[in-house]
Amino acid sequence: MTQAAPILLLLLLSVTFLQSGYDKIKDWKGNVSWLKGHFSETILAKQVPLALFTILILEIFSGVLCVSGIIELFTKTSSQVAYYGAILSCLTLIFLLFGQRIAKDYDGARTIVIYFVPAIMAVYILS
Template structure:
């Protein structure tokens, strides 16, 4: 038990970032699954005047798959830290999370939703810091 405590202390910033990523990406993925039609409808309107309007369902599916993968990689990364002390899976989770956020940022910029893009930038900072800490 003391070893788990020591690991938790030693890797506290990395573990906190992985928990943050798990919550953020799994919740987002679950929302897309449970309200697929609502999300597609909203995004078709959001991207209605852009070249992305016809690709919304496919792009949303790609983001959904990525978010679920990131969520599970983050969970596995947490367990890997506690079991082996390795940060490899957490590193992969943060890199993939950063790439997904860049895709979302691109979409927000194309849609000229600058406030939405600014919000994504905050998440991006956390994930890049995770890449740094876990790499």
């Protein structure tokens, strides 16, 4: 299997984003409540539900594109969908990083960078 590295990277991103999206859907009120406190002193304080919905959509699309990319890599010689999944994953992580930096949650931002490294590796491998 010559596509093991991109498949494993896409699997990591799929699990990360689909689980996170599922958690947001399952406990929407709890997430909104916690995030309102997290962003209470920021420019995002009044935009929490909209920002959370935007992140939810980005995460779901990222996860679905990554899963579709895995299927594509198993069944075709093309990797276009996988590449777009990796790109969208990077953009989603940048949005999340922006939010953590705005909230001055530097530990949270550092954690997002840990996810960004494999995401950018997937982009590089698939390009």
